[in-house]
Amino acid sequence: MRxxxxxxxxxxxxxxxxxxxxxxxxxxxxxxxxGLSRYEDFRQSSGVTNVTLSDRLKHLExxxxxxxxxxxxxPERFEYGLTPKGRQVGPVMAMLAxxxxxxxASGASAPPLKFVNRKTDADVxxxxxxxxxxxxLGVPDVAIKAGPGxxxxxxxxxxxxxxxxxxxxxxxxxxxxxxAAKRRA
Numbered sequence: 556m557r558x559x560x561x562x563x564x565x566x567x568x569x570x571x572x573x574x575x576x577x578x579x580x581x582x583x584x585x586x587x588x589x590g591l592s593r594y595e596d597f598r599q600s601s602g603v604t605n606v607t608l609s610d611r612l613k614h615l616e617x618x619x620x621x622x623x624x625x626x627x628x629x630p631e632r633f634e635y636g637l638t639p640k641g642r643q644v645g646p647v648m649a650m651l652a653x654x655x656x657x658x659x660a661s662g663a664s665a666p667p668l669k670f671v672n673r674k675t676d677a678d679v680x681x682x683x684x685x686x687x688x689x690x691x692l693g694v695p696d697v698a699i700k701a702g703p704g705x706x707x708x709x710x711x712x713x714x715x716x717x718x719x720x721x722x723x724x725x726x727x728x729x730x731x732x733x734x735a736a737k738r739r740a
Contacts, residue, residue: 565706574618575644579603579611581651584637584644587621592634620644650681 561569575581582601591600597608612635615621620641623633649670656666670679683692701710 565704565709571644571647574615574620576611576614576618579607580615583608583611583615583635584620584641585648587635587637587641588645588648592636593626594633615641646681653681 561573564570575584579601582603583597586597586600591597594608594612597603597612598605603611612621612623616623616635619638621635622638623635626632626634652666652668652670655661661667671677672679683694683697684690685692699713699716701713705713
């Protein structure tokens with residue numbers, strides 16, 4: 556079943572998700588970041604079906620994240636590389652890997668990927684940085700506010716953040732209804 560697309564939604568996150576497509580699109584981008592470039596390599600890496608892989612490659616190319624280059628004429632074969640737009644997804648990939656490591660999502664005894672400075676081989680970390688002071692910030696230090704392009708729906712979403720940060724009383728209309736305690740038989 557196909558779900559409704561993100562057309563008309565004023566949300567940068569939804570726009571990036573629409574360009575990537577789905578989990579297979581994300582894994583194809585991961586593989587290209589890791590240096591894979593050919594159709595059979597993508598199949599071997601992820602186990603994706605031919606139909607799905609072909610569809611996702613076309614989707615990523617149509618959205619300007621990857622480009623294909625012919626490397627063989629007869630039979631015609633292509634390899635795929637990231638465009639400048641596609642390379643912008645790199646930090647998201649790193650963050651997903653680091654979150655997955657913190658959850659032990661891979662099931663491995665240690666992180667399967669390591670991010671290092673290309674020149675010094677030193678580990679790299681990721682954080683929010685105050686653009687005025689250069690100070691590193693933790694997640695609790697970061698607020699989300701409406702940007703200049705926010706529409707009414709985005710402002711409505713953000714109003715829920717503001718309400719969730721206000722003190723809640725039992726009768727302020729913001730607290731979720733209390734559930735009755737389950738009785739033990």
